[in-house]
Amino acid sequence: MSKAVPTKARAVIIGGGVSGCSVAYHLAKLGWKDVVLLERKQLTSGTTWHAAGLIGQLRASQNMTRLAKYSADLYTKLEAETGIGTGMRQCGSITVALTEERKEEIYRQASLARAFNVDVREISPDEVKAMYPHLNVSDVVAAVHLPLDGQCDPANIAMALAKGARQNGATILENVKVTGVSSKDGRVSGVTCVQNGETFTIETEHVVNAAGMWGRELGNMSGVTVPLHACEHFYIVTEPIAGLPRLPVLRVPDECTYYKEDAGKMLVGAFELKAKPWGMEGIREDFCFDQLPEDFDHFSPILEKAVGRMPILETAGIHTFFNGPESFTPDDRYYLGEAPELKGYWVAAGYNSIGIVSSGGAGMALAQWMNDGEPPFDLWEVDIRRAQPFQKNRTYLKERVSETLGLLYADHFPYRQMATARGVRRSPLHEHLKARGAVFGEVAGWERANWFARDGQAREYRYSWKRQNWFDNQRDEHLAVRGGVGLFDMTSFGKIRIEGRDALAFLQKLCANQMDVETGRIVYTQMLNGRGGIESDLTVTRLSETAFLAVVPGATLQRDLAWLRKHLTDEFVVITDVTASESVLCVMGPKARDLMQKVSPNDFSNVAHPFGTAREIEIGMGLARAHRVTYVGELGWELYVSTDQTAHVFEALEAAGSDVGLKLCGLHTLDSCRIEKAFRHFGHDITDEDHVLEAGLGFAVKPGKGDFIGRDAVLKKQDAGLERRLVQFRLTDPEPLLFHNEAVVRDGKIVGTITSGNYGHHLGGAIGLGYVPCKGESAQDVLGSAYEIEIAGIRVPAEASLAPMYDPKAERVRG
Template sequence: MTKAIPSKARVVIIGGGVSGCSVAYHLAKLGWTDVVLLERKQLTCGTTWHAAGLIGQLRASQNMTRLAKYSRDLYVKLEAETGIGTGMKQNGSITVALTEERREEIYRQASLARAFNVDVREITPGEVKEMYPHLNVSDVIAAVHLPLDGQCDPANIAMALAKGARRNGATVIEGVKVTAVEKRDGRVSGVTCVQNGETFTIATENVVNAAGMWGRELANMSGVTVPLHACEHFYIVTEPVVGLKSLPVLRVPDECAYYKEDAGKMLLGAFEPVAKPWGMDGIREDFCFDQLPEDVDHFAPILEKAVNRMPMLETAGIHTFFNGPESFTPDDRYYLGEAPELKGYWVAAGYNSIGIVSSGGAGMALAQWMNDGEPPFDLWEVDIRRAQPFQKNRTYLRERVTETLGLLYADHFPYRQMATARGVRRSPIHEHLKARGAVFGEVAGWERANWFARPGQEREYKYSWKRQNWFENQRDEHLAVRTGVGLFDMTSFGKIRVEGRDALSFLQRLCANQMDVAAGRIVYTQMLNARGGIESDLTGTRLSETAFLLVVPGATLQRDLAWLRKHIADAFVVVTDVSASESVLCIMGPKARELMGKVSPNDFSNAAHPFGTAREIEIGMGLARAHRVTYVGELGWELYVSTDQAAHVFEALEAAGRDVGLKLCGLHTLDSCRIEKAFRHFGHDITDEDHVLEAGLGFAVRTQKGEFIGRDAVLRKQDKGLSRRLVQFRLTDPDPLLFHNEAVVRDGKIVGTVTSGNYGHHLGGAIGLGYVPCIGESEAEVLGSAYEIEIAGTRVRAEASLAPMYDPKAERVRV
């Protein structure tokens, strides 16, 4: 019997896979009774039905791990709640390493698991053999066991979520194709759909795009960016194997393979290094529970290694050779949240083959987000606002996803750069830098010089968990900035003009610092949420009485634009992205003033151009706006140059710089210098979950200026006291390296993780930042403890400081 389509709903969820069913379930649990889920064919018929159903708790960050653990716990209890068997069993998982590099990686993951309170144990090859007797462990050198991981029946989990949603008042309708998302005044107003050839419209102010591999096409109809693309994903299932009993899920990432015992059969799946994109010309209308053609040749290298790894496969017959499509994103992270282009348009899609373990938690988080108007905790890793508009380009996506599928099981080396779909966004001096030895990385599509090779040196990364091949290059660049002068190309900065009659009052309401300053003044500030968490970290330069320029990281530009536009309300103000109009060349170091004097007739003395001010200057035969600020902790200027003059200005600086030892520097050096100075990095050290006072940024907050978003939370925290502090650490042993997510150990107990790390070439050791709990403690008590950092199971002593270890009084930037 065909279900009637309602005329209105509070939310319409598009897509009946596990993701859409989870969102419906959790919204209904929150009391949203008028929830409607529309599925074009049948529930689970896209990707969910053929997923492998692996439940691995440990993810790359604390909050992603929190969501995966939530999924595991939910799936354990769903059967009792709904009566539908989920096949959930906590048989554990084992990951084995065949190389020293992989051993380092999985041991680092084990340290991270302990920091995240995930049950984990490093085990020997002999213990692996005891737990997995069918495995050839002759070349296994290390392994990690997570006893509470497991596996499940994906389709039944989706069905159980759908049943739970219905029980709580949601409506789930199959056989309905959405043809349009209607909009009015910049927000969702309804959904047009077709059922049995008849067209209906549902009035609603909220839509959730949970359309999986159809998500990009559906979003594109509404002018929304959801960059994802389907790839073919392969696995085989054997005939029943005599005596095969319940086994842990096994991952052998060095062979791109995973194994799952199920009902006496063995499933072997793969994330091959070069994947096969699928659906470039769209997905056919009748696609439902479909398989793709077999490609035995493509899978053969995986199978060959698997027969050696699991000798029983040589004699076990193959029952099923399966090939099904799954969607992948440009950075291997899924999408969650409200799209910046259209209010009320929410996204839960692009799961990169971890949709089952992710969807329980992701559905909960998105439902909370929709209900409360803000995410329950920091979700920037998967926030849809990180997507760049150009990334919906199909040629770009087709090329990129050939790589991202394979990266799931590749070595997750620090500083690993994407190899595909490169060169999309370039600075005007890109070719100049390339000719001078630049080795580029990519962020938000921008090609950025990460380091500069010496003459004759190979211009590519040699990845390692130890010192990589550019370590000495970074040291030379770093020390040049500390003792001489360096040039950084920071054209990738996001640049936003805020102008109009109400520009000042608008920014006063959004920014925590005092924005009512004279024209030409630069203000370092944060935009806070109501909890006092940091939504944006930026500088604002007042250009005139009615115009400001905000400078933000290139990676957060879309997020920052969305936050500004969300809060415009009735303000007479215009927010414009002007990022492409100006290049930014940074001149940093104690000889910066000497260099500037050689290329410009302007006065760069403290009296004429003090710290925190901007003004127009002549430079070479062009013009620039010189901002006296720094992210490296030295005297310096950021030069904002019209893109048409950028190459000329660079050439003038380079020619004049020969007399003062000017060094071209990359982003790795920018990061190592900023971490010595304990400057925070958004997305790592500071997020929307981190209170501005606990992040040590109270100096940029002016509660006395009047009302602004987050002010009440700041005042409450001042009264109540801090519950944690961001601390700077330096390893006393100069040899180990810090990257991110190493465990912080206080008096023998893990209390947190390193939020960001790099090598302090001036301070002589690895430097990291990390939060330390401090309820009721003074600064002296926090610093009175013994600290260590756990790196791959080994604890290294660390010095701790609340003030920057480099130039704590900031005297060098004002010299």
């Protein structure tokens, strides 16, 4: 007898895999009694039941590591709580490197693990052999061992979470298919579902899309963007192998393989470089505990390498050749959080083969988010608001996920660019820049010139952990900006018009800086949350009494639009995304004024056009709005040009620029210039978890203007004092490089990580930013310590500064 479908619930979770069960469990633990989970077939069907169940605690950031560690701890405790065995055992893991490049990567990961307080040790090939006696280590260059990693039984974990949810009052219904999510006034209002041929409606204000590979299709029903696509994932399980001891999980990323010993058998799985997307025509209605057709030809190259790596496999019989679908996203990171299109619509899907280790922590974080109305800590890297609407296109997804599966085990080189599904969003200057040597990267679908190749130079990345093939190109571009004039195409900036009778009052409520400025003024500001954390980093230009233009990074546009719309109550305000209507050309450097005066009859003196102002100018035979601001720390203007005139304005600038040494510059140079000036980068140096005062941005906060979101947290921090400060570092050795996540060492002890890094070609060394704990300390105390940065296990001395090392008084910017 089927359990009855309730008529009302506080939250309805759609999907009975490990993700949905975790969300139900954690909501119920928080006291949400009327939680309903609906599963179209049976719990764990789809993907969870055939997952490999690897528990690797070290992830790419501190908070993702925090969530993975939480999962491991939860799965260890679940058996005692629910009586269901989870198979969780901390057998450890080993990752081996077969190349020097991979050695650098795993050693960098080991330094990161130490910074995140994860137990880790670099081990020799002989030590690997001692721990994994059947392994061929003849070509192993290096290895790292994480003794607290482990493995588990994925289906039983989901069942244990489901039982724990029921024990705390949640209702879990199988064989109930959701047919629609209804909404009213921009918010979820109910869920329609079918049980035994009968249709029911559950009234609710919260829905969680935990539908796995069905997540995109479910999102589409409500106009919600959930870009993911299933791929085929292969592994084999051997017959029992006599004398096989219990072994750590083994990863050999250079051969795309992982190995797991389980009950005297070996499981060998693959993340091959070119994957097979699956389900382009949809997933059939009766799909449940199904396997996909075997494709031994596809898997055999992996298996051949595996036999060479572990010769005992040659004589071991294959018990199971398995092929099952798993969902992948365009950037290999899962989706969590409230969808920007519909209030009360939450997403926990797209786990990219790390769903078991992720779901425990992700379910906890999403439940907290739903309960509190804000995430418990910075989750931007998995936030659903990073997804771009175009990414739900199936042709795009099919092409992209064929690459992202393989990227899990590919070399994670800095600046690595996606090779597939490119060219979707282009500036009007794309072909112009391409003809002049641009080598493009992609952010949020935008093709952006990252660097410019010289005549005869290959227009491609040659990846390395050392200086890559464009290092000298970046140096020349960087020094041109510092000594002459450079031109950047920043059309990818997100542009948002905020206008209407109450636009000023609305922005005063959301922004920490004073927004009541005269028309034509540009205000650098942050939008804060109630904790004083930074939700958005932007400039706002007052265009008229009732109209403002907010400019945000292209990658955060959907997030920023969602934040603005979320806080729009009864104000008379219209919010419009106008990103595609204007291009942005940035003319930057000490000779920027000389160039502008050649192409425009307007006066560009400090008196006529001071820093922080915008006005319309004539340029060539067109018009532009010239904003005197900078992200590179030099005199310059951002030119906002109607897209139909962009090519003409570019040609006019280029023709006039030959006399003043104009150089086309890419995004790598923009970043290296900004880090010399210690300008912050959202998502790295500043996040919703970083207090605006501790980020060193107090100059952009005006508590005296009246109330705004985060004001109380600012005043509280002013009274209590800072607990940490964002510090700029320069390596004293000019050779090593900083990218991100290297360990910051203060007086011999790891105290944090580098939040962002690049090479300071003017300052003569790698530059990084990072937070340093400073509770009860003065600025002099912070700077009085000895600092080193740990890079792949090697500690390099570094100078520290709280003021920008380049042009600390901003004299060049205002020159």
